[in-house]
Amino acid sequence: MHGTDDELVAYSLHGRREAFSELVTRHQKMVYSVARYMLGDAHVAEDMAQEAFLHAYQALPSYQAQGKFPAWLRQIVTRLCLNHRRDSRREVAWADLSDHPAEMADGPDSRLGQWEECGAVRRAIEALPPDYRDAIVLRYMEDLTYDEIARHLGVPVSTVETRLHRAKKHLRRLLQESMAS
Amino acid sequence: MTCDQLEIWISAYQDGELEPRRRRLVEQHLAACSECRTLGEEMAALATSLRAGLERWDPPETLHTHVMRRIPEPKRVSAPGGRTPRGWLSFGLVPAGLLAAWLLAVKPLVPHPPVNPHPVVGTTQPVNPPGNVEVANGTNPAAEPGSEQKTAPPSLPQGHSTGTGGSASADHPGRGGVQGVASVQPKGTVHPKSESSRPSGARDGTVRRTPRTERELEPLRRLRKLRPPRWQERMVQWHRRPSGVRLVNGPGLAPIGPRGHTEPRRARITVVDYVLPEVPPPTQAETKPKTEFVLRATEPYQVSTASYDY
Numbered sequence: 001m002h003g004t005d006d007e008l009v010a011y012s013l014h015g016r017r018e019a020f021s022e023l024v025t026r027h028q029k030m031v032y033s034v035a036r037y038m039l040g041d042a043h044v045a046e047d048m049a050q051e052a053f054l055h056a057y058q059a060l061p062s063y064q065a066q067g068k069f070p071a072w073l074r075q076i077v078t079r080l081c082l083n084h085r086r087d088s089r090r091e092v093a094w095a096d097l098s099d100h101p102a103e104m105a106d107g108p109d110s111r112l113g114q115w116e117e118c119g120a121v122r123r124a125i126e127a128l129p130p131d132y133r134d135a136i137v138l139r140y141m142e143d144l145t146y147d148e149i150a151r152h153l154g155v156p157v158s159t160v161e162t163r164l165h166r167a168k169k170h171l172r173r174l175l176q177e178s179m180a181s
Numbered sequence: 182m183t184c185d186q187l188e189i190w191i192s193a194y195q196d197g198e199l200e201p202r203r204r205r206l207v208e209q210h211l212a213a214c215s216e217c218r219t220l221g222e223e224m225a226a227l228a229t230s231l232r233a234g235l236e237r238w239d240p241p242e243t244l245h246t247h248v249m250r251r252i253p254e255p256k257r258v259s260a261p262g263g264r265t266p267r268g269w270l271s272f273g274l275v276p277a278g279l280l281a282a283w284l285l286a287v288k289p290l291v292p293h294p295p296v297n298p299h300p301v302v303g304t305t306q307p308v309n310p311p312g313n314v315e316v317a318n319g320t321n322p323a324a325e326p327g328s329e330q331k332t333a334p335p336s337l338p339q340g341h342s343t344g345t346g347g348s349a350s351a352d353h354p355g356r357g358g359v360q361g362v363a364s365v366q367p368k369g370t371v372h373p374k375s376e377s378s379r380p381s382g383a384r385d386g387t388v389r390r391t392p393r394t395e396r397e398l399e400p401l402r403r404l405r406k407l408r409p410p411r412w413q414e415r416m417v418q419w420h421r422r423p424s425g426v427r428l429v430n431g432p433g434l435a436p437i438g439p440r441g442h443t444e445p446r447r448a449r450i451t452v453v454d455y456v457l458p459e460v461p462p463p464t465q466a467e468t469k470p471k472t473e474f475v476l477r478a479t480e481p482y483q484v485s486t487a488s489y490d491y
Contacts, residue, residue, distance in 0.1 A: 017252060024248050033242035053248040121234025139196070140231040146198045153342050165192040171225055 005069035020060075024053055027070055030142070031077045037137040040126065047094040048084060052077035074142060078134075078152045085130060124174040128177055132167035136159055182206070184217050191217060195224040 001008065001022045011019030031052050031082055035045035055076050056063075063072055138149045146164075150157045187210055193199045194207045212216050 017249070017254075020252060021245070021249055024245050028244050028248075029237050030239045032244060033237035036238045037235075042241070045238075046244055046247075049240065049244055050248050050251065054251055057252055084353075121230060125235065136231065137235065140228065141235040141237065146193070146196070161189055161198075162198070165189040168192055168227055169222055171231070172223060175227070175230070177421050 004067070005022040006065035006067060009063055009065060009069060012057070020057060023069070027073055030070060031073060033141065034074060034077050034137065035081055037125070037141070038078070038134055039084065044084070048077060048080050049130070052080050055080065071148070075152050078138070079154075082134075082153065093176075107133055120175060120178045124171050124178065127174060128167055128170055132163050134172060136167045136171070139164060182210070184214060185357075187217060188220065191221050192224055195221055195228060 001011070001018050003011070003019075003021065005026070008019040008023050012023070028049065032045055032049045035048040035052070036042065039045050039048060039121055051101055052073065056073055059076070063069070128136065134153060138144045138152055139146075144152065146157050146160045149160045153160070155163075187207060190199060190203050190207050191211070195203060199207060211221055
């Protein structure tokens with residue numbers, strides 16, 4: 001099924017499931033990646049991605065068609081992940097999980113390739129505190145502005161500035177150590 | 182500003198997120214400070230490597246399937262023109278059926294007397310069918326809310342229909358204002374049990390008389406003024422109340438029916454007793470005067486005592 005996101009939303013509102021199926025196909029990578037980086041667990045991230053799409057489907061009537069469906073969807077998954085993290089109070093030991101092969105979602109071949117290409121950066125990001133990690137992911141993976149990050153995370157812009165700055169200092173140190181070793 | 186204070190701005194400057202005034206400050210500082218310039222270059226390089234290294238994860242292949250499995254089937258779109266006939270049957274015809282049943286069952290059995298612009302005054306012997314319902318307020322301590330199967334209110338002794346405006350009653354000590362019964366007959370004018378006072382042709386013992394004297398008319402006028410303008414709405418609002426109801430500020434609103442009835446019933450109210458408040462002075466006009474009534478239902482049972490039509 002073809003069309004813009006807003007057109008697909010309109011079709012979905014008229015009861016056409018295939019339109020929403022196309023929306024899921026288009027944006028599942030973004031939704032899953034945000035959840036995966038924010039939560040650090042492949043299975044929980046998949047659950048959150050499912051919940052995000054369900055929430056989006058139920059909230060479609062409130063969506064205002066302005067060509068910003070990905071941003072709207074990203075906000076949903078971000079909020080769900082924040083709520084999940086706050087409610088469950090369980091923080092995954094990122095360093096341990098990232099070293100475990102079973103935690104990699106993809107097959108062994110692609111896993112090895114990703115590990116070689118961006119393993120150091122990913123491991124450094126995964127070692128960040130969750131608040132810093134959220135800001136870094138939304139800034140450098142999703143290319144959001146500080147204002148948008150603040151809206152997604154529900155914090156002031158000054159907090160975003162501080163978190164990003166500290167996260168970068170943290171990352172710089174981690175990457176220097178990684179290169180040295 | 183020191184280098185430490187500017188560090189956070191240098192980070193935002195490299196992201197292009199600094200407002201113009203701060204950006205000029207940072208640029209001036211970077212031109213003068215080599216350490217901060219080096220820091221800025223490192224931040225820029227870090228941002229580049231982050232953008233390169235932060236790749237999106239490939240979602241599991243089952244994600245799409247699982248999502249679509251949880252999406253509910255779309256609802257069937259109704260035919261143009263609104264509800265389907267089934268919808269009207271389920272929502273529209275039920276109240277209509279209830280109304281029809283009420284009209285057939287209740288209305289012929291207990292016909293409404295015509296609305297009398299004048300008060301219906303005076304009774305003799307209350308007709309007390311089984312299960313009649315009395316609605317009383319706090320002025321009658323014996324008539325508790327919810328009480329049923331009462332024949333006559335203890336607070337309404339025979340001949341009590343003589344109380345009129347301005348006369349305090351021993352039944353309601355301490356209450357200011359006007360107290361009396363709706364059958365605003367002067368004492369001795371109409372004896373409740375007097376057969377001679379019942380005109381021929383009157384049904385169920387009700388004597389309908391037009392008040393004659395000013396003393397009779399004055400409290401009735403005041404009662405009419407206190408009648409709520411949209412009393413029908415309030416009646417519907419109260420239709421689930423039990424039979425004992427404390428009415429304040431106006432009669433004619435009570436849900437009357439045997440205990441357990443939940444459907445709305447249009448009830449005609451008989452004013453058994455009432456307490457009118459004193460008229461407030463103009464300076465205190467914002468405090469709305471309240472009138473309390475002792476009431477008796479005339480429907481679905483023909484209980485007629487001192488009746489008063491609204």
